[in-house]
Amino acid sequence: MTALRRSLLAGNWKMNGLTQSIGELDQLISGVGSDCGVDVMICPPATLLVAFAKATTGSCVSIGAQDCHPKPAGPYTGDISAEMLRDAGAEAVIVGHSERRIQHGEQNADVRAKALAARRAGLLAIVCIGETQEERDRGQTSEVIVAQLVGSLPEGASGASLVVAYEPVWAIGSGLTPSPYDVAEVHRAIRAHLTERFGLEGDKIRILYGGSVKPDNAESLLPVANVDGALVGGASLKAEEFLGIIAAGVKTSRSPLRT
Secondary structure, eight states, X not given: OOOOOOOEEEEEOOSOOOGGGHHHHHHHHHHHTTOOSSEEEEEOOGGGHHHHHHHTTTSSEEEEESOOBSSSSSSOTTOOBHHHHHHHTOSEEEESOHHHHHHSOOOHHHHHHHHHHHHHHTOEEEEEEOOOHHHHHTTOHHHHHHHHHHHHSOTTOOTTTEEEEEOOGGGTTTSXXXXXXXXXXXXXXXXXXXXXXXXXXXXXXXXXXXXXXXXXXXHHHTTSTTOOEEEESGGGSSXXXXXXXXXXXXXXXTSOOOO
């Protein structure tokens, strides 16, 4: 039996946002009303976590973070632990984003350690995976995705502790997106790995699509089989654009259950 997975639409603000950016968050909260219809999350830079968490109190919007250190505390200048993120009001944390893997040299083992740290602190880990254009051109997408899943996901994962975000590296910020058919093929392979490895819990783990998601393509991407929401980059910085994506997610969530 296929699990009923509630859609998650998470906005990754990356290194964007100052104190006045809370105005966009206020517009988002006002726009979704008292019942989002889907899970809605904003992942701002760490400097805004406390203010954003306070602003979302009593709303249906939750707050996540963008990275964490594997250790709970210690001599790690400039780093932030999962426990600190939780203390600041975060409910989730993104780990293994391709920009961290490429720009900071993070390997699968590093991502797995951070996902375990998130679980330790009671945070939902959003683990990112995805292939480069070169890997795609060589026909290695499935091989790369499976290797990242094997190396990045901790044992004992569950739908309550883990979300997988498939973000083809070549699509992030490029304006390019794979076809719904291509997304379906990759998400089917991810789902197969999750259910084979984690059993019934693997069917409860949500798989998000990310990579140049916008209001004008969300309606074709979100209904795809095994797409349980989206990890949104630039389009989440403006409340109006993100609300358009959320509206597409709500519409999809009301359609017959996808397998």
